[in-house]
Amino acid sequence: MGRPKKATPIIEKAPPKVAGAFDVLPEQHLPYGFFFDKLNNLAHTFSYSKIDTPLIEDARLFRFWKSAYPKENLIEIMSDDGKSYLAVKPSNLFSLARVYLEHHYFEKERTCKWFYASPTAHFGANKELHQINEWGFQIFGETSAIADVQLMNLLLKFFSDLGLPQVGLEINNIGCLECLPPYAEVLKNFFKDKKYDLCENCLEDLEHNPLNILACDNLSCTTAATDAPVLVDYLCEACRKHFIGVLEGLDELNIGYNLNQKVIGKPWSRRTVFEIRHKTPDNQEMVLGYGGHADDLIQSLGGPQVSSLGFVGSQEQAILALEHTNNKFATKSKVEVFLVPLGELAAKKSLRLFTELWNHNIIASEFIGPGSIKTQLRLAESNKVSIALIIGQKEAREGTVILRDVPSGMQELFTVERIIEEVKKRLGK
Numbered sequence: 523m524g525r526p527k528k529a530t531p532i533i534e535k536a537p538p539k540v541a542g543a544f545d546v547l548p549e550q551h552l553p554y555g556f557f558f559d560k561l562n563n564l565a566h567t568f569s570y571s572k573i574d575t576p577l578i579e580d581a582r583l584f585r586f587w588k589s590a591y592p593k594e595n596l597i598e599i600m601s602d603d604g605k606s607y608l609a610v611k612p613s614n615l616f617s618l619a620r621v622y623l624e625h626h627y628f629e630k631e632r633t634c635k636w637f638y639a640s641p642t643a644h645f646g647a648n649k650e651l652h653q654i655n656e657w658g659f660q661i662f663g664e665t666s667a668i669a670d671v672q673l674m675n676l677l678l679k680f681f682s683d684l685g686l687p688q689v690g691l692e693i694n695n696i697g698c699l700e701c702l703p704p705y706a707e708v709l710k711n712f713f714k715d716k717k718y719d720l721c722e723n724c725l726e727d728l729e730h731n732p733l734n735i736l737a738c739d740n741l742s743c744t745t746a747a748t749d750a751p752v753l754v755d756y757l758c759e760a761c762r763k764h765f766i767g768v769l770e771g772l773d774e775l776n777i778g779y780n781l782n783q784k785v786i787g788k789p790w791s792r793r794t795v796f797e798i799r800h801k802t803p804d805n806q807e808m809v810l811g812y813g814g815h816a817d818d819l820i821q822s823l824g825g826p827q828v829s830s831l832g833f834v835g836s837q838e839q840a841i842l843a844l845e846h847t848n849n850k851f852a853t854k855s856k857v858e859v860f861l862v863p864l865g866e867l868a869a870k871k872s873l874r875l876f877t878e879l880w881n882h883n884i885i886a887s888e889f890i891g892p893g894s895i896k897t898q899l900r901l902a903e904s905n906k907v908s909i910a911l912i913i914g915q916k917e918a919r920e921g922t923v924i925l926r927d928v929p930s931g932m933q934e935l936f937t938v939e940r941i942i943e944e945v946k947k948r949l950g951k
């Protein structure tokens with residue numbers, strides 16, 4: 523190895539990660555692997571197809587819903603032409619809607635059922651960065667109340683499979699563009715008399731988003747909202763029928779739920795809104811994700827009037843909840859043979875052997891980097907691999923391999939030509 527080239531530019535110190543962003547280190551990935559295995563299996567069983575969308579979109583995609591993502595909350599970049607803006611997606615939903623329209627799925631499929639796992643980022647109220655690695659299910663097309671029930675059923679089954687059978691389902695109905703505005707007016711008048719009980723944020727919302735006051739966790743606001751008129755009493759006929767259909771479906775499946783007026787969803791939410799919650803060991807409630815309809819979304823982006831139903835969760839919240847279970851995420855080691863080359867010539871020979879094993883469908887792994895034979899064998903043992911193939915300098919020269927039965931420590935010498943057959947025999951292949 524030569525001396526490092528002097529021309530390499532050097533900065534004093536690599537800067538740390540940005541606050542609000544995060545790494546998932548290799549040693550932290552075990553629960554993620556467990557999570558995604560379950561997610562893929564379940565999505566497959568319920569015929570959801572995987573979809574990926576880009577990190578960057580044309581900023582105009584998010585601007586219609588600026589009440590949710592005002593300009594200052596989007597991470598925007600000026601595009602090359604200096605005239606338009608690009609934005610990091612603050613949520614996957616809009617990108618999914620764009621794909622649905624851009625690729626004309628509304629003409630090709632009656633109902634699209636998709637699932638995804640993709641990072642998003644936006645700025646919070648104080649310009650702090652929020653990275654959220656979302657995962658979720660999304661349906662565009664024709665849906666009925668039964669679809670809502672099926673989605674909730676699938677999610678509860680998923681969390682139960684993960685080892686979280688006790689999650690809670692909080693549900694509400696937020697109405698549609700026909701019944702929501704008159705209700706908002708009723709609510710506004712109700713809270714006008716209680717102005718002095720409201721927190722600063724709620725006072726700001728009083729005029730345009732009085733529904734937000736219902737969701738406020740401030741004690742004084744919660745008390746003020748105790749006798750507030752209930753939206754369910756103001757639903758139009760179609761929304762009321764839909765809601766009854768959903769509740770009857772949940773009863774049919776014996777799914778417990780809690781009707782909760784504080785669950786109001788997002789500005790694009792319509793009709794059914796729900797949250798799935800987990801109780802931490804210290805009795806704190808943690809929201810694992812939220813779902814419901816966004817039935818005006820596709821139309822708001824210039825598309826046809828089709829229903830949109832979905833659920834979105836944060837991967838990190840799910841992993842955090844998994845840590846509260848006693849699951850050790852011990853994945854069965856798939857490695858069958860451990861290669862232990864000692865010295866440079868042996869390392870070169872082991873490359874050939876590695877490929878040979880691979881060609882015979884035997885999964886081999888090797889310890890990369892310098893290490894004593896003891897370290898390497900200990901690694902084989904901790905990975906529960908029963909066969910180690912050791913190639914020392916002498917063996918490398920002579921074309922032989924030492925086969926070691928890791929649990930017993932018994933060793934035997936074989937020629938390279940015979941070793942594959944012997945390994946297959948011992949693995950019962």
Ligand SMILES: [Zn+2]
Nearest residue numbers: 698701758761
């Ligand atoms: Zn309605």
Ligand SMILES: [Zn+2]
Nearest residue numbers: 721724738743
């Ligand atoms: Zn408040």
